[in-house]
Amino acid sequence: MTLLADFYAKHSRLIDQIGVNAILALSLSVSLQAGQLALAQAAFMGIAAYVSAMLALNAHWPLVATIAVAMLVSTVVAALLAYPVRRLRGVFLAIATIGFGEIVRVCANNLGSIQFAGRTVQLTGGAEGLSGIPNDATTLVIYASLAFVALALVLISRTKFALAVALVREDEYAARGVGIDVGAVRTLSLALGGAIAGLGGALYAHASFFITPTDFGFARMEQILVWCVVGGVTSPFGAVLGATLLSILPEAIRFLADYREISNGVILLAVILFAPGGLSSLWRRGAVRVRS
Amino acid sequence: MIAQQLFNGLFLGAVYALFAVGYTLVFGVLDILNLAHAAIFTAAAFVALSLALAGMPLPLAFLVAAAVAGIIGILLDRVAFAPLRARNAGTLVPLISSIGVAIIIGAIMRGIYGVDERHFTTGGLETVPAIRLGPVTFTTVELAIFLSAVALMLVLSWVLRSTTLGRRIRAVAEDRIAAALLGVDLERTIAATFFIASSLGGAAGVLTGLEYNSVTLDMGGPIELKGLAVIILGGMGSVTGAVIGGFILGAVETLAVAYGASAWRDAIVFGVMFVLLVARPTGLFGKRALRQA
Numbered sequence: 001m002t003l004l005a006d007f008y009a010k011h012s013r014l015i016d017q018i019g020v021n022a023i024l025a026l027s028l029s030v031s032l033q034a035g036q037l038a039l040a041q042a043a044f045m046g047i048a049a050y051v052s053a054m055l056a057l058n059a060h061w062p063l064v065a066t067i068a069v070a071m072l073v074s075t076v077v078a079a080l081l082a083y084p085v086r087r088l089r090g091v092f093l094a095i096a097t098i099g100f101g102e103i104v105r106v107c108a109n110n111l112g113s114i115q116f117a118g119r120t121v122q123l124t125g126g127a128e129g130l131s132g133i134p135n136d137a138t139t140l141v142i143y144a145s146l147a148f149v150a151l152a153l154v155l156i157s158r159t160k161f162a163l164a165v166a167l168v169r170e171d172e173y174a175a176r177g178v179g180i181d182v183g184a185v186r187t188l189s190l191a192l193g194g195a196i197a198g199l200g201g202a203l204y205a206h207a208s209f210f211i212t213p214t215d216f217g218f219a220r221m222e223q224i225l226v227w228c229v230v231g232g233v234t235s236p237f238g239a240v241l242g243a244t245l246l247s248i249l250p251e252a253i254r255f256l257a258d259y260r261e262i263s264n265g266v267i268l269l270a271v272i273l274f275a276p277g278g279l280s281s282l283w284r285r286g287a288v289r290v291r292s
Numbered sequence: 293m294i295a296q297q298l299f300n301g302l303f304l305g306a307v308y309a310l311f312a313v314g315y316t317l318v319f320g321v322l323d324i325l326n327l328a329h330a331a332i333f334t335a336a337a338f339v340a341l342s343l344a345l346a347g348m349p350l351p352l353a354f355l356v357a358a359a360v361a362g363i364i365g366i367l368l369d370r371v372a373f374a375p376l377r378a379r380n381a382g383t384l385v386p387l388i389s390s391i392g393v394a395i396i397i398g399a400i401m402r403g404i405y406g407v408d409e410r411h412f413t414t415g416g417l418e419t420v421p422a423i424r425l426g427p428v429t430f431t432t433v434e435l436a437i438f439l440s441a442v443a444l445m446l447v448l449s450w451v452l453r454s455t456t457l458g459r460r461i462r463a464v465a466e467d468r469i470a471a472a473l474l475g476v477d478l479e480r481t482i483a484a485t486f487f488i489a490s491s492l493g494g495a496a497g498v499l500t501g502l503e504y505n506s507v508t509l510d511m512g513g514p515i516e517l518k519g520l521a522v523i524i525l526g527g528m529g530s531v532t533g534a535v536i537g538g539f540i541l542g543a544v545e546t547l548a549v550a551y552g553a554s555a556w557r558d559a560i561v562f563g564v565m566f567v568l569l570v571a572r573p574t575g576l577f578g579k580r581a582l583r584q585a
Contacts, residue, residue: 037384084570090383091325091528095520096569099562102517106559218517222327222391229388259403265395272389273375 012139016207018247019142020200025227025239026149027196032233034189035169037094039221040081041197043101046108046216048074048198049205050124053133056206058122063136063206071198078194082187101221108213129212130205137206145203146240149196153236156192165189226264230271232278241280297550298543299428305542306441307503311496311515312522312534313445314489320529321465321485322377324386328368329493329519330512331394331401336361336494337501337511338401341410350412354440354498361494362487368393369486374479402509410507437499444495445535448488452531461485465529518558521565 008015024045031038048070055066085096112126124130156162167175168185175182205211231242246264253260275282311333318326340357344350372389422429452458460481463471472478500515501507522541526533541561548557 037387084566088569091319091323091387092569094325094384094387095524096566098517098520099566099569102562103559103566106556106562110555110559218513225388226391226395257403258406259399261402262396262399265392265399268392268395269372269389272372272385272392276381276385 008139014247014251016137016139016142018244019139019146020204020207021224021227021243021247022240023142023146023149023196023200023203024224025231025243026146026153026236027193027200028224028228029233029236029239030153030193030196031189032228033169034165034186035172036186036190037090038085038097038190038193039094039225040078040097040100041193041224042216042218042221043104044074044078044194044197045201045204045220046104046211046213047077048201049211049216050108050130052202053130053205053211054123056134057130057132063134063141066206067199067202070202071195074198074201075191075195078197079187079191081194082190086183086186098218098221101216101218105213105217108216124213127213129210129215131210133205133208133210135206135209137203142203142207145199149199150236150240157235161185161188226268228278230268230279232280234277235280238278238280242278245279294547294550295427296429297546299430301543301546302539303430303434303438303503303542304546305539306438307496307499307538308515308518308522308541309535309538310441310444310492310499312519312526312538313448313531314492314496315519316523316526316529316531316534317448317485317489317492319523320531321461322373322386322482323383323529324373324390325383326368326390326489327387327516328372328390328394328397329490330516331397332361332364332368332490333493333497333500333515334507334509334512335364335397335401335497337497337507338405338410339494340498341412341501341507344412350502354495357498358491358495361497362491364397364494365486365490366483368490369483374482377482398509405509407509411505412502412507433502437503440495441499444492448492448531451488457481457484514558518561521561524565524569 024041027044028041031041051073052066052070055061055069056063061069081097081100085093088096108124109127111123112128113120113122115121122130164175164180164185167178167180168182172182175185201216204215208215227242227246228239229242230246231240232238246267249263249267250260253263256262271278311329315326315329318324318329336357339360340350340353343353343356348356368390372393373386376386376389422431423435450458452461460471460476461484463474463476464478464481464485468478471481496515497512500511518541522537523530523534524537525540526535526537544561545557548554548560553560
């Protein structure tokens with residue numbers, strides 16, 4: 001037991017990060033499952049992180065309340081974003097959402113504080129970001145959230161909505177043909193992804209000492225995408241697996257010093273070339289083979 | 293004041309255009325978005341820096357670095373795109389595999405050069421007096437950068453328009469299967485496309501490094517995303533559109549600075565891109581342009 005306690009004391013930060021990363025990967029996997037490469041997850045995450053941090057710093061709200069409002073805001077933003085991009089597919093959707101993410105980042109950079117009724121109101125803190133956010137997202141809170149999200153997604157995957165999502169992904173015209181409102185499915189899956197990303201963002205803010213706009217830039221978006229692709233998005237398990245593995249790996253090979261990031265690139269390529277469904281699909285394919 | 297800003301925009305725009313031309317060429321021929329383009333841009337800047345610091349004359353270092361970038365481009369295609377092409381993996385999976393290559397190139401650069409900013413030794417270039425032309429002034433380095441970028445784009449235009457290789461590239465862009473049936477060697481043409489696109493991207497990297505006399509690991513970040521705005525503006529796959537888009541972006545950025553909106557510059561750029569994508573996804577010049585070049 002002391003061994004476990006020692007291990008936790010030594011790696012608690014990494015353990016917390018893995019939990020947050022897994023939630024972020026789950027959020028992207030929702031829109032990937034609907035066949036949409038919408039790359040705005042880092043922006044949703046950032047919006048929620050700032051909202052929850054500002055509520056905690058300026059209004060001293062308790063953690064749960066800041067998370068709830070932050071998730072509400074990121075969900076609404078995601079649903080609103082779904083409308084203008086409703087006709088975009090494939091690469092064009094990816095580029096438009098990347099552009100949206102950059103606009104959000106620039107706003108975070110420039111809305112440091114505003115003059116309101118003769119007072120200066122602190123908003124995002126500009127390029128220096130916000131510091132002193134209460135560090136109250138404990139490991140328990142993070143993993144309870146992760147379990148909640150994973151459970152919710154598993155339950156959703158058994159509903160008719162999940163069937164509609166799968167059909168929209170495989171063949172949009174067929175989906176229309178059987179009366180599925182493709183626009184509604186796309187909007188709902190983007191909004192659901194926005195809600196989960198918001199949860200991840202709020203937890204990220206409350207598990208870090210400070211947040212800056214670069215935390216939510218394109219580099220973060222790429223990271224989340226890589227976790228999803230490596231783990232696989234056919235089940236919630238894949239995204240969690242990918243985020244966990246790729247968060248641990250760079251730490252495990254610290255001896256490679258500055259070269260260590262190479263492992264994530266090599267693993268990503270290897271998965272795309274040799275296990276296109278992600279690592280979780282390997283396991284499942286194995287299972288099928290055993291049964292048949 | 294405005295004349296000078298527009299002139300600065302011209303210099304900036306030439307490099308944006310050079311970068312975007314390679315970006316859009318790959319899209320025009322293969323319909324894939326190559327997110328390793330910016331990593332190659334950075335790698336070439338580091339290669340040129342090493343060669344220049346080892347005593348090679350700058351123009352030669354520039355050409356060698358561009359050639360190295362072209363070879364990296366061919367390797368990129370072999371590793372990340374060719375296997376996916378063989379199994380018809382669509383256009384989104386290659387985008388993700390190019391991120392994998394970008395991560396690998398970035399890690400290698402970081403391992404070799406570390407995270408610190410590096411500088412060229414310009415061999416006294418900065419002491420050459422600035423050139424005055426009516427209301428505008430510019431340095432010889434800026435002029436050389438501008439002329440190199442324009443020269444390379446003219447060469448590309450000639451290659452695409454008037455050579456057998458150019459005709460093959462355009463044929464593959466138009467219809468890959470028909471081109472193969474007519475005897476075009478697909479894999480070799482695609483390799484040549486990657487060599488050209490990546491060497492132009494690499495050249496843009498070297499010129500950017502020289503322009504600011506600074507080479508850093510993350511120098512490719514901003515241009516990677518602004519390059520997207522440029523090729524959307526010009527119409528994805530349109531080489532002429534990318535050139536014009538690059539110059540428009542250069543002008544918009546420098547004018548934003550002149551009018552005191554520099555903090556919101558990038559939001560304007562990406563805002564225009566977003567609106568254009570939603571309202572007119574084919575851009576100002578459409579995708580046909582490469583095929584008709």
